[in-house]
Amino acid sequence: MRYTFLSLLLACQLLSAQTEEELLKHFHSITANEVFAYAKTLSEPEYDGRLAGSPGYTKSAEWVTAHLKKWEIQPGYGNSYFKHFPQDYTTVKSAGRLSATLIDIKGNAIEKKYSFPEHYYPGSNSASGQVEAEVVYVGYGITAPKHQYDDYKNVDVSGKIVMIETRHPKLKNASEWNDWVDYAGSSIKLSNAVKHGALGVLYISKLASPGMKYHKELIYCHIDEKLAEELFFARQLNYKKVKEELKEKNKPQSISLKHVVSIAADTEYHPDGSYANVIGIIPGSDPKLKDEVIMVGAHLDGQGNLGELFPGALDNASGVADIMAAARALSNLPAPKRTIAFFFIGAEEKGLLGALEYANDPLFLKDKTVCYINLDMVGNGAGLYFGGGQSFPDIFTHFEKANEQYIHRPLKTNYLNRAYKGRPRTDGMALSQHGFRALSVHCTDRVKKLYYHHPADTPETLVPEIMEDVSKWLYLGLYSLANAESIDLNEKLKAE
Structure with a gap:
């Protein structure tokens, strides 16, 4: 196993100064129990389904940022993790x-x-x-x-x-x-x-x-x-x-x-609600590369409460939890060459509003954003999928090699579908349509029954083992990509 992990370090260019022992220690610190606990907490009645605009959503955003602060992940917006936007909402009493x-x-x-x-x-x-x-x-x-x-x-x-x-x-x-x-x-x-x-x-x-x-x-x-x-x-x-x-x-x-x-x-209608996008960052350390940013994100909001709680465990407490566990582990490593940003997006269920607000007023320059990797409903399956990897093989290779060497899950990828003219259905698609290099992470080979926008979307429908592996995969892939000497960002088009 030591040889396998050392091969990963060399193949992925994970670090020069960082020892294998420390990298491995924080890799193994990510557990199924940890990731599942994050998703379970966000699914609790305390957050009332995390409806954008509502107090439940604000409370969930504060819970996430409390963890970012504890892990000494820096706030993205000066002294704040939040960027607020007005948002009406409706309380459904029964x-x-x-x-x-x-x-x-x-x-x-x-x-x-x-x-x-x-x-x-x-x-x-x-x-x-x-x-x-x-x-x-x-x-x-x-x-x-x-x-x-x-x-x-x-x-x-x-x-x-x-x-x-x-x-x-x-x-x-x-x-x-x-x-x-x-x-x-x-x-x-x-x-x-x-x-x-x-x-x-x-x-x-x-x-x-x-x-x-x-x-x-x-x-x-x-x-x-x-x-x-x-x-x-x-x-x-x-x-x-x-x-x-x-x-x-x-x-x-x-x-x-x-x-x-x-x-x-x-x-009961509430016209004066609000929500926030949440961003935490691990700043880059290389004088020439620190302004380049790798973003990974998931929407934090859910469907709320329709007289019965919609916990939103898979959609999308799972994606948030996967990123949180990876962020905690990454926060323990020496700063990478490039900046890594963790983006917890609001109002996705309201019509991708948080992503569209970011696209119109980005925190990081578009031409300095290496990529945005979107996680949505990543908590039920047996295999991994990296959407758009064939279009950007210099990005994908870091995740591909990490999986080959250490995660050992079936892995699929594809080309970005630039011909798609339909309605954007994810934050990643919304950002892609605004010129961002947006990729995505999914699970394949569903293990448990899917309850989509349903009150039965509870933590019991999640598969903690795949969530652990997704978090570990992100941990390795993001750190490797952030430390690459160079990244070819010329898009490869699918041959017709």
Whole structure:
């Protein structure tokens, strides 16, 4: 084992002065218990799901920075680890209620009551109160004059509840996300429903979604596709067929379903909340290289509490915990040549807001940022994935060799997909679209069941052993990269 680790030191150029013994000591100090404990703490009710804007999020950010301070990792913003931004939020006091009076084609009425979380989630930013009205299916819920497309054409939704799909049409002249960005966002769809006089929305996507904007006159919830199927079936209509026609024909398929639906929400809106991005740094020591920065980050916020806690253990206490353990171990080593920055991002679940704020006003110059490595949901799996490694092999090689020599996990990588035109789904993608060299770390070969934006996303669904190895991998790879004599940052393109 000693020979193997010494080979790693030589191959990765980890250090000249640092002894193998000390490097190995701090490597082994990272344990599954440590990493799991960080994730478990962040998932506790004390932090109330870490909703950006809320006191629970602020408390979680303070908990992280207390550790950074204890480890003598320097604050990124002068004397502070924080950069604050205003952010409204909504407290959901209970799961609310959802029921329906189904009217079949013969006019018979059937009373139905639905349950959380099986059938629906309350809207994270719903207005408080109750609405009871006829439900109208309006497809994508889009009005886009630019593309001569309108799901509300020839249907009256005034005073009614509309049922809306996610996504957008794929018209030949307007197929990419950028063509629809002004019309297809979930918040825009809610605004469009209000504009057309709707009083409520059934959004066909049973996910906690804090990024949807608050409208004081609109009550909404998220429903499972099976519930949508039931509403259609009661009218002897085939929901899957209608949805497929909506997708294939790219023409509105809106229809009044005649059922009367009741949505009740118990919420309190807070317009004056705030959140913070958190950055801690280990400054570089080399006079020529210290201004070059390697950033590693994970979003700290979660989905909050929808009348039941959404712990957000995998998404994304896991990524935060992985970085924290690596940061603690790195803080014990002599300063690397380049600066290493640990970025705990706020308001990802609100629409990548923290990453976008950083992109617009970065702490470190873009041309001095060697790369940003994003961790999101890195706590369930048996293998490792380094997104974008083939595009930047001079970066990837440090992580590849560390894994080959000491971690011994299956490792995959790929080229960055520069042709991707869809909506950015991660902080890394948001930064990439703003010109940063953004890479990512994931797990492969899932070991436990995934609960995405679900109250069952608890610490029990995490795999501590993979989290330990991710942290150790980061520890080795980041330190090796930060001490490299030179780094070729010319992007390698995938051969067609």
